[in-house]
Amino acid sequence: MDILFAALLLVLAGGLAPLALHRWLSAAKVAHVSLVAAGCLTGLYGVYAAWGQSTPVLFSCPWLHSLTWSLSLDSLATAFLPPIFLLAPVIALYSYDYLDAVEHAWRTAVNHFFFSLLVAAMVLVTLADNMAAFALAWELMSLSSYALVLYDYEREETQRAAHLYLLFTQTGALLVFAAFGLLAQSTGSLAFAQIQLAPQAAKTAAFFLALIGFGSKAGVFPLHIWLPHAHPAAPSHVSALMSGVMIKMGVYGILRLYFLLNDFNPLFARTVLVLGMVSGVLGVVYALSKREIKRLLAYSSIENIGVIFIGCGLGMVGLSSGNRIMAAFGFAGGLLHVLNHALFKSLLFMGAGAILHTVGARKMDQLGGLMKTMPVTGRTFLAGSVAISGLPPFNGFVSEFLIYYAAFQGLGLQGPDFLLSMAAIIALALIGGLAAGCFTKVVGIVFLGEPRREHAHAATDPGPTMGAAMTLLAVACLGIGLWPEPFIRFAFAGLRDLAPLAAVSADVLGAVPHNLAVIARVFVGLLLALTALRRLLYRGKPVSQNTTWGCGFTQATSRIQYTGASYSLSIVDFHRPFIKTTTKFAALVRIFPGATQYSRKVEDLAEIGLHRLLVRPVLKIADKLRWIQHGHIQLYIGYIVFTIAALLLVV
Amino acid sequence: MINSIDLILVLILLAVLLSLGSSRMMALIKIMALQGAMVSLVPIFIEPQARLSNGGILFFQLMLLIKAVLIPGLLYMALNRIAIKREVEPLIGYHASLLVGLGLVMLSAYITRRMGLSLPGDYALLLITAITTTGGGLFLMMSRTKAITQVIGYLMLENGIYLVGTALTKHTHNIYLVEFGVLLDLLAGVMIMGIILHNINRAFDDVDTAYLEQLKD
Numbered sequence: 082m083d084i085l086f087a088a089l090l091l092v093l094a095g096g097l098a099p100l101a102l103h104r105w106l107s108a109a110k111v112a113h114v115s116l117v118a119a120g121c122l123t124g125l126y127g128v129y130a131a132w133g134q135s136t137p138v139l140f141s142c143p144w145l146h147s148l149t150w151s152l153s154l155d156s157l158a159t160a161f162l163p164p165i166f167l168l169a170p171v172i173a174l175y176s177y178d179y180l181d182a183v184e185h186a187w188r189t190a191v192n193h194f195f196f197s198l199l200v201a202a203m204v205l206v207t208l209a210d211n212m213a214a215f216a217l218a219w220e221l222m223s224l225s226s227y228a229l230v231l232y233d234y235e236r237e238e239t240q241r242a243a244h245l246y247l248l249f250t251q252t253g254a255l256l257v258f259a260a261f262g263l264l265a266q267s268t269g270s271l272a273f274a275q276i277q278l279a280p281q282a283a284k285t286a287a288f289f290l291a292l293i294g295f296g297s298k299a300g301v302f303p304l305h306i307w308l309p310h311a312h313p314a315a316p317s318h319v320s321a322l323m324s325g326v327m328i329k330m331g332v333y334g335i336l337r338l339y340f341l342l343n344d345f346n347p348l349f350a351r352t353v354l355v356l357g358m359v360s361g362v363l364g365v366v367y368a369l370s371k372r373e374i375k376r377l378l379a380y381s382s383i384e385n386i387g388v389i390f391i392g393c394g395l396g397m398v399g400l401s402s403g404n405r406i407m408a409a410f411g412f413a414g415g416l417l418h419v420l421n422h423a424l425f426k427s428l429l430f431m432g433a434g435a436i437l438h439t440v441g442a443r444k445m446d447q448l449g450g451l452m453k454t455m456p457v458t459g460r461t462f463l464a465g466s467v468a469i470s471g472l473p474p475f476n477g478f479v480s481e482f483l484i485y486y487a488a489f490q491g492l493g494l495q496g497p498d499f500l501l502s503m504a505a506i507i508a509l510a511l512i513g514g515l516a517a518g519c520f521t522k523v524v525g526i527v528f529l530g531e532p533r534r535e536h537a538h539a540a541t542d543p544g545p546t547m548g549a550a551m552t553l554l555a556v557a558c559l560g561i562g563l564w565p566e567p568f569i570r571f572a573f574a575g576l577r578d579l580a581p582l583a584a585v586s587a588d589v590l591g592a593v594p595h596n597l598a599v600i601a602r603v604f605v606g607l608l609l610a611l612t613a614l615r616r617l618l619y620r621g622k623p624v625s626q627n628t629t630w631g632c633g634f635t636q637a638t639s640r641i642q643y644t645g646a647s648y649s650l651s652i653v654d655f656h657r658p659f660i661k662t663t664t665k666f667a668a669l670v671r672i673f674p675g676a677t678q679y680s681r682k683v684e685d686l687a688e689i690g691l692h693r694l695l696v697r698p699v700l701k702i703a704d705k706l707r708w709i710q711h712g713h714i715q716l717y718i719g720y721i722v723f724t725i726a727a728l729l730l731v732v
Numbered sequence: 733m734i735n736s737i738d739l740i741l742v743l744i745l746l747a748v749l750l751s752l753g754s755s756r757m758m759a760l761i762k763i764m765a766l767q768g769a770m771v772s773l774v775p776i777f778i779e780p781q782a783r784l785s786n787g788g789i790l791f792f793q794l795m796l797l798i799k800a801v802l803i804p805g806l807l808y809m810a811l812n813r814i815a816i817k818r819e820v821e822p823l824i825g826y827h828a829s830l831l832v833g834l835g836l837v838m839l840s841a842y843i844t845r846r847m848g849l850s851l852p853g854d855y856a857l858l859l860i861t862a863i864t865t866t867g868g869g870l871f872l873m874m875s876r877t878k879a880i881t882q883v884i885g886y887l888m889l890e891n892g893i894y895l896v897g898t899a900l901t902k903h904t905h906n907i908y909l910v911e912f913g914v915l916l917d918l919l920a921g922v923m924i925m926g927i928i929l930h931n932i933n934r935a936f937d938d939v940d941t942a943y944l945e946q947l948k949d
Contacts, residue, residue, distance in 0.1 A: 712946075714882065715823060718873045725870075729843050 082140045082154060084127030085208070089201050091120030092169070096197025103190035110177050113193040114546075117200070118170035124204065125166045128159050137578055139210070151272070153210035157340070160416045160575025161207045161333050164423040167557075168326050169200045171550045175431050176318040178544030179438060192232055192316070198225040199322065206330050212261040212271040219257065222330065223250040223298075226323055230315040242307075242314035249297050249307040256294030257334065260287040277343040284344050291338050292352065299331025301390060302360035303687045305383045309371075312379035313443065317434020320375060324382045325427035329419045332389055336412075339397065340579050347401040347498070354394025354501050358508040361387025363686075365515040366656045369522065369649040370683040373443045374433040377523065378426065381469065384512060385422045389415045391505050392484040398491060398498050400581055406589050407490035409573065409582055414483030417572035421476040421561065425468040428554040432462035435543040435551070436527065442534065445526045445645045452528040454540045457548040459528045464555040466520035468562070471513045474604040476561035479569065479597055485509060486593065515652065522648050531639040562601045566594040646681050653683070661686060737777045741861045744770045744895075745837065748868040751888065752829040757880065761807050764884055767865075768799030771891045774858070775898045798915060803887065803922055810926055811880060814933045824875040836867040858895065866892030877940050879932055883925045890918045 095116030099109035131138050131154050141151030173196065180189045202225055205218035227250070230243045261271075267283040268275040279287070297304040308328075312320040339349065364384030371377040396411030398404075435458045442448055452459035468475035488509065491502025542548055561568050569590065576582040653660060666679045747767035754760050772795040822829065840863035844856070869888030872881060894914045936943040 715874045715877075718870060718882075722867075722870045722874065730846075 082127075082131075082138050082152065084130060085124055085154065085204070088120045088124035088127055088166075089204060091116055091123060092197050092201050092204075093120075095120060095173075096194040096201075099190035099193040103186045106183055106186045106189065109186070109190055109193070110180070113197070114170070114173045114177050117173040117197060121166040121170045121200075125163065128154075128162045128166065131159060132574070141210070144213075148213045148271070149211060150214050151210040152205075152208040152214060154208060156575050156578040157333075157337060158207045160572065161329065161419065162204065163571075164329065164420050165200060165203050165207070165326055167420075168322065168423050168427055171553055172196075172318050172322050172325075172427060172431075174546050174553075175321070175434075175550035176316075177546040179316065179318050179434060179547060181544070188232065192229065192319075195225045195228040196319070196322070199229060199327065203327060203330055207333060210273050212265060212273070215273075216254075216258055216261065219254060219330075219334075222327065223247075223254060226250075226319075226327055229319040229323070230311050232316045232319065233314070236314075239314040242310040246307045246311040249304070253294040253297035253304075253331075256290045256297075258294075260290035260294065260338070263287045263290070273337075273341050276338075276341040279342075281344070284342050285346065285348075288338065288342060288344075288346075288349055289352075292335060292356075295331040295334035295338075296356065297331070298334070299328050299386050299390075300360075300383050301331075301356050301386060302363050302383065303690070305360070305364070306685065306688050306691060308383060309367075309376045309379040309685070312382075312430075313373055313375040317375070317430050317437060320378070321427040321430035321434070324379065324430060325423040328382060328386060329389075329423065332386070332393065332415070332419060336393060336415075339393075340581075343580070345397070345401040345581070347398070350394055350397030350401045351497065351501060352394075353390055353397055354505060357387045357390025357392075357394050358504060359387070360384070361391060361512045362508055362515070363656075363659055365512055365519055366653065366660055367683070367685065369515065369519045370653045370660065370662070372445055372645055374436065374445055374523065374527065375430070375443070377445075377519070378429050378433060381429075381516070381519065382422075382426055384516060385418070385426065385469070388481065388484065388509070388512060389418050389422070391415075391509060392418060392480075392487065395484065395487040395491060395502070395505060398494070398501065399487065402494050402498050404490060404494065405582070407487045409576060409589060410483050410490060411487035412576055412579075412582070413569065413572040414480050414487060416575045417483060417568060418477075418480035420568070420572075421468070421480045421558075424554050424557050424561070425465045425475075425477060428461060428465040428551055428558065429469065431547065431551050431554070432458050432465065435547055436540075438547075439543055440540045445523065447534045448527045448532070449530045449639065449642065450528070450532040451540055455528075455542045457542045458551065461551040461555040462528065463524055464558055466524050468558040470517040470520050472517070474559065474562045474601045474608070476558045476565075476568075478601070479562060479565040480572075481509065481513065482597060483569070483572070483593075518649070518652055522645055525648065526643070526645050530642045533639050533642065563598065563605065565597045565601070569594045569597075659686060661689065737774070738857055740770050740773055740777065741857045744774075744861050744891075745864060748836075748865055748888065749830060749833045751872065751884070752833040752868060753826050755826060757811055757878075758808075760881070760884055761804050761811065764807070764887055765800050765804035767888065767891060768803065769796060771865075771894060772796040772799045774895065778858075778898065795915065798919070799891075803918065806922055806926060807880070807883065810929055814929065822876055829871070829875060832871055833864075833868060836871065837864050840864045840867060858898070862892050862895035862898075864892075865889075865895060868892075879925075879929050879940075883922065883929070886921055886925070887918065890914055890921070 095113050098112035098116060102109035102112055137153045137155035139151070139153045141149050144150040173193075176193075176196070180192065182189070199222060202218050202222035206215065206222055209215035209218050227243060227247050230246055231239060233239045234243075263283050264276050264279050264287050265271055267279045293304065297307075300308040308324075312324060315323065335353070361384050364380050364382075364387050368377045368380035368384060371380060392411050392415030394411070396408045396415065399406070399408030399411055435455065436448065436451065437443065439455070440448060440451075452463075464475065468477040471477040471481040485506065488502050488505040491498060491505070493499075494502060573590065653662065661684045663682045663684070664680070665682075667677050669677060744767055747763050747770065751760055751763045751767075754763060772792060776792055824832070837860070840860050843863055844859045866889055869885045869890075869892055871885075872888060873885030876882070876885070897914060932943070
C-alpha cells in the first residue's frame with residue numbers, strides 16, 4: 082500500500098509541476114509525462130507486489146474525527162488498477178505532441194493537472210473500502226473529468242457537452258450516494274464490510290439505485306446520452322482516458338457493490354444481462370449510423386460496455402443458478418474485456434485525434450486515402466479496428482471468447498436463464514458482426530480510397546510521441562492476442578478474493594488459453610505465409626497501381642466513392658424500430674434531372690425519450706412557477722426565514 | 733464566572749436590539765464591532781481556562797481581530813468609498829423593528845425550550861442569544877433596503893451561527909471545525925459582498941437593492 086501511495090504522490094506531482102513550469106511549455110510537458118510515467122510504473126510494481134499476498138492489504142486512518150479513511154487492495158481492485166496504470170502514461174506520452182499550442186501554455190498546464198487528478202481519483206475509487214472514501218474519490222473523478230472536457234471552453238458546443246456530462250455524472254452520483262445512504266441507515270456503519278448485513282429490501286433498492294447511478298457513468302444504453310456529446314467535444318487524449326478507463330469505473334462500482342451485497346438474486350443478474358444486450362446491440366447500430374469519427378467511437382464504447390455487462394451478467398446468472406464455472410468465465414471475460422477495451426479504444430481515439438490534429442476534419446466523409454499519407458496512424462488504427470471487432474489474432478477475441486464460453490455453459494440451465502444465455506450468444510454474435518461492419522466502414526472511408534477534400538492530401542503522420550503511443554498500444558493488443566495465457570490468468574486471479582468464487586480455481590481453464598493462443602498464432606502464421614506467397618508469385622511480374630474505385634476510368638472524381646451513409650444504409654435500416662432516421666431527398670422527376678440533395682439524420686431514441694418524458698414536463702412546471710422569482714432580495718430572504726422558522730417550530 | 737458570561741450574552745442581545753433600532757450607518761457598524769468582540773469572547777469564558785491550549789488562545793485572538801477589527805474596518809472603508817452617510821432606509825420602521833426584536837427573543841426562548849437540548853453547564857441564555865442573533869440578522873436583511881445593511885445582517889447571522897456552534901460542540905475545542913468554517917464563510921462573504929456593493933454602486937449610482945429588480949429575467 083505504501084508503494085501505491087508513493088505512486089499517487091508521483092502522479093499528483095506530475096500534475097502540479099506543469100502548473101509551476103507553464104512558462105516553459107516543453108519543460109512542463111516533459112515533467113508531466115515523466116512524473117506520470119514514473120508514478121504509474123511504481124503503481125504497477127505496487128499492484129504486482131500485492132499480487133502474491135493471499136489476503137487483501139488494508140489501510141485506514143481517521144479523518145475529520147468522525148469519518149474513517151479506509152482503503153483496501155483486494156483482487157478485484159488489482160484487476161481494475163492495471164488498465165489505469167498502463168494507459169495513463171501512454172496517453173500522457175500521446176498528449177506531449179497533441180497539446181502543442183504554444184499560445185495555450187497555461188491551459189495545457191491546467192489540463193495536465195486535471196489529468197493527473199483524474200488518474201489519482203480513479204486509483205482511489207478502486208482502492209476505497211468505505212462509503213466516505215468512495216464517495217470522495219468518486220466526486221473527485223467526476224469533477225476532474227468535467228474540467229478536462231472543458232479544454233476548449235470558448236466553444237459553445239463544448240460548454241453544452243460539458244454541462245450535459247456534469248448533469249449526468251452528478252445525477253448518477255446522487256443515486257449512488259442514495260444507495261449508500263440506504264445501506265448505511267440499515268446497517269449503521271459506513272464500512273463496506275458491513276453492507277451484507279443489510280435487510281433484503283434495502284439491498285434490492287440499493288442495487289437498482291446504484292445500477293442506474295453507475296450505469297450512467299459507464300454509459301449503458303438508456304443512460305448513455307452524455308457519451309456521444311462529451312467525447313467529440315473533449316480533446317482526444319481526454320476522450321481516450323475517459324472512454325478507455327474512466328467509464329470502466331462504473332462497471333467496477335456495480336461489480337464491487339454486487340459482491341458486497343452478497344445477495345445472488347436472479348433478478349439482479351437478469352437485469353444486468355438484458356441491459357448489456359440492449360446496450361451492446363443498439364450501441365453498435367448507432368455507431369454505424371454516425372458520421373463523425375469520435376461520435377462513432379463513443380457509441381462503440383457503449384457497445385463494448387454492453388459486452389462487459391453481458392460478461393458480468395452471465396457471471397451473475399452463473400452465481401444465482403449455482404453454475405460456478407459459468408460465473409468464473411463470465412466475470413473473468415468481463416474483467417479481461419475491461420483491460421482490452423481500455424487498450425484498443427484508447428488506441429482508436431488516439432488515431433481519431435491524430436487525424437483531427439493534422440487534417441482538422443471531424444466528419445468521415447471529408448477524409449479518405451489516409452493510409453498512404455499517414456501510414457503509422459492508419460496501420461495502428463487498423464489494428465485497433467480488428468481488435469475491437471473481436472477478430473482472432475488480437476485481444477478482443479480472447480475476452481469475447483471467454484464470455485461466449487460462459488454463455489455456452491449457461492445453455493445447460495433451466496427456464497429463463499437458458500433463454501437469456503441463448504439470447505446472449507445471439508447478441509454477442511450480432512454485436513461482433515455489426516462491429517466488424519462498423520469498423521470496416523471507418524477504415525474504408527477514412528483510410529482507403531482517395532481523399533475526398535483537398536486538405537486530406539496534405540496530411541502527414543503526427544509527431545513522434547503520438548506515433549509511439551499508438552504503436553505501443555497496437556503492439557499490446559496483438560501481444561495479448563498472441564500470448565493470452567498470462568492475461569486470462571490475470572483476469573481469473575481478479576476473482577480470487579471474492580468469496581463466492583474463491584472455490585473456483587484456475588484449473589477450470591483447462592486447455593482454453595492454450596487453444597486460444599494456438600488459434601491466434603495460426604492466424605498470424607497464415608497471414609505471413611499468404612503475404613510471402615503473394616510476394617513469391619508476383620516476383621518479376623509488373624504490378625500497376627491506379628486510383629482506388631477507378632474501375633478503368635483514368636479521370637475518376639473522388640466523389641464517386643462510397644460515403645459512410647451509403648455503406649451503412651442497409652444495416653441501419655434493418656434496425657428501423659429502434660433507430661429513428663429522417664431522410665430529406667427530392668426525388669428525381671425528369672429525364673434530365675437538375676441538381677438534387679440528399680441528407681439523412683439519425684436521432685438517438687434515448688435522447689428523444691429523455692426530452693419527451695423529463696425535460697419538457699419539467700420546463701412546463703418551471704414556467705408556471707416563474708412568479709416566485711420577482712427580484713426583491715428582501716422577500717427572497719423572507720422565503721429562507723419562513724422555511725427555517727417552520728422547520729424549527731414544526732419538525 | 734457565570735455572571736461574566738451572562739453579562740456578555742446580555743450585551744450581545746442588547747447589540748441586536750440596538751442595531752434594529754439605529755438609524756445611522758456608522759452607528760450600525762460600531763454596534764457590529766462591539767457585537768463581534770463580545771461574540772468572540774464567549775468561548776473563552778465558557779471554556780475552563782486550564783484547558784485552553786496555545787493554539788486555542790491564538791485562535792481566539794485571531795477571531796477577535798477579524799470579527800471586531802478587520803471586518804468592521806472593511807465595512808467602514810466600503811462605506812467611505814461609496815459615500816453613504818445617510819439613513820438606513822428601513823422598510824419596517826425602527827419602533828416596529830424593536831418590537832419584532834423583542835418578539836424574536838421570546839420566540840427563541842420558546843424554541844430553545846421546545847428543542848429541549850441539554851447543554852452542559854447552565855448556559856441557558858447562550859442558545860437563546862444565539863437564536864435571537866440569527867433571527868435578528870435575518871430580520872435586518874429583510875427589512876432594510878441598502879445593500880450594505882444586508883452585509884451587516886449577514887454578519888449578525890454568522891455571529892448567531894458561531895454562538896450556536898459554541899453552544900453545541902461540547903467545548904472539546906481541539907479542532908475548531910465549526911469556528912474555522914464560520915470564519916472562512918464570513919471572510920469570503922464580506923469580500924464578495926464588497927465587490928458586489930461596488931458593482932451595484934457603479935451600475936445604478938446607489939446601493940438600494942430595489943434597483944436589482946431590473947436584473948430579473
